[in-house]
Amino acid sequence: MPVFTILVYDVGEKRVARVLKTARKYLHWVQNSVLEGEITDANLKRLKEELKKISKEEEDSFIFYTFRTERYYSREIYGIKKGGHDMFL
Template sequence: MYVILVYDFKEKRVGKILKHCRKYLNWIQNSVFEGEITEVKLKELLIGARKFMNEEEDSIIIFKSREERWMDKQIVGVERMGTDNFM
């Protein structure tokens, strides 16, 4: 499935969540990722994130769509990141 993931983490944990998400998805903007992922891998991503996130302070929102073609993407302004599947 295709997902868009956005996080809002406290400063001190931002580096960790960024690095963690990059293992699974493509980084497209500051705290925004997108990409194809299976339910199993997404679960793994969230279990991993929960190990260091503070659920009282940090948040992750995931928008899931069965197919990417249902979403149309428009970028205005600087396009900060390319597709960075590799690390």
């Protein structure tokens, strides 16, 4: 069963592009260092494993917010809208 996930990350400049490219295989880019979308538990585990291979634990940070349903989730955007729901680079 898919879960709605928000990924927020802060990584070293040299790894930003690789992290974004990897995360966009599974989630939608929203804005700098933020992605979201529905993802299965198996793919969430796969995403975390891929990110661990790219990242440096002593320098980088990843936060995963997961919701079992979008029913209790809302989002407001102020200012310009970045990103989107395009899964292609």
